[in-house]
Amino acid sequence: MDTLNKILIVDDDRDIRSLLADYLDNNGYATVTAGEGNAMWAALQEHQIDLVVLDLNLPGDDGLTLCRTLRSKSSLPVIMLTARGEPLDRILGLEMGADDYLPKPFEPRELLARVRSVLRRTQSSHHNQHGEALQKLKFAGWALDMTARHLLSPEGMIVSLSGAEFRMLSIFLDHPNRILNRDQLLNMTHGRDADPFDRSIDIQISRLRQKLREDARSPQIIKTVRNGGYVLAVTVTTEPDA
Structure with missing residues (x-):
C-alpha cells in the first residue's frame, strides 16, 4: 500500500x-x-x-x-x-x-x-473496527459522520476536525462511559511510536471540548477523572449511512 x-x-x-x-x-x-x-x-x-x-x-x-x-x-x-x-x-x-x-x-x-x-x-480510521458499513455516531445531540469525517452540531452545522481530532473522538465514541487514561489514549492514537511525555492528548481533548462547546471548567461530554484520565460521559447510538 x-x-x-x-x-x-x-x-x-x-x-x-x-x-x-x-x-x-x-x-x-x-x-x-x-x-x-x-x-x-x-x-x-x-x-x-x-x-x-x-x-x-x-x-x-x-x-x-x-x-x-x-x-x-x-x-x-x-x-x-x-x-x-x-x-x-x-x-x-x-x-x-x-x-x-x-x-x-x-x-x-x-x-x-x-x-x-x-x-x-x-x-x-477510515474503516469501522467491526467491519460494518460506515455510519454516523450520535451523542448528546451531536453526530460524528464516519464517511465525511466531520462533526455535525445539534443544529446540523458541519464542524471540521483535524485527523488527530477525528481519531481521538472516534476512540471516545468506541468506548463510551469508560475511563481512558493518557497512556491508553497515547497507545490508541500513536501505537508503539507513543512518547510518554507527549502532551498532545491534553491539547487535542481541549480542542475537542471547544468544538463541542464544552464549558472548560465543567465539561459534560468529555469529563476529566481525577487521577484517572478522561471519560465520554454520554450515551452513543449509531445510524447507518443511507
Missing part, C-alpha cells in the same frame, strides 16, 4: 526538499515538492496527496497559517517540521491541526517512521 501514498514536502530549502524526496522515493513513496504556500496549494490541486510534510518557517504565509487554512478545508494529515523544536512551536502546530511534529535537525529515517505511523493511523 505504501507505493500508493503520495507525500507533499513543503520546505523553502531546496537541499532539504531534494534529500527528503529522494529518501521517501527510495522507501516506496511518491513525492511532490513545494517551496512555499502558493506552490503547496497548486500541488494540492494537481495531485492526489495523502500526507503533507510542512515546514514551520516559510516565506510568505508560514507553516502555521498554511496548516490552519488547510485544516479548515480538509482532514489531510500534516506533519509539521519545526526549526527549534521548542514546546511552544509544537503546541502551536498541534493547535493549528497538525497530526504530528518533528524538530530539526532530524534523520530522514525518523521522518519516514513518522510518515508511516501517521498514514497507518489515518488509513485505519
Whole structure:
C-alpha cells in the first residue's frame, strides 16, 4: 500500500526538499515538492496527496497559517517540521491541526517512521473496527459522520476536525462511559511510536471540548477523572449511512 501514498514536502530549502524526496522515493513513496504556500496549494490541486510534510518557517504565509487554512478545508494529515523544536512551536502546530511534529535537525529515517505511523493511523480510521458499513455516531445531540469525517452540531452545522481530532473522538465514541487514561489514549492514537511525555492528548481533548462547546471548567461530554484520565460521559447510538 505504501507505493500508493503520495507525500507533499513543503520546505523553502531546496537541499532539504531534494534529500527528503529522494529518501521517501527510495522507501516506496511518491513525492511532490513545494517551496512555499502558493506552490503547496497548486500541488494540492494537481495531485492526489495523502500526507503533507510542512515546514514551520516559510516565506510568505508560514507553516502555521498554511496548516490552519488547510485544516479548515480538509482532514489531510500534516506533519509539521519545526526549526527549534521548542514546546511552544509544537503546541502551536498541534493547535493549528497538525497530526504530528518533528524538530530539526532530524534523520530522514525518523521522518519516514513518522510518515508511516501517521498514514497507518489515518488509513485505519477510515474503516469501522467491526467491519460494518460506515455510519454516523450520535451523542448528546451531536453526530460524528464516519464517511465525511466531520462533526455535525445539534443544529446540523458541519464542524471540521483535524485527523488527530477525528481519531481521538472516534476512540471516545468506541468506548463510551469508560475511563481512558493518557497512556491508553497515547497507545490508541500513536501505537508503539507513543512518547510518554507527549502532551498532545491534553491539547487535542481541549480542542475537542471547544468544538463541542464544552464549558472548560465543567465539561459534560468529555469529563476529566481525577487521577484517572478522561471519560465520554454520554450515551452513543449509531445510524447507518443511507
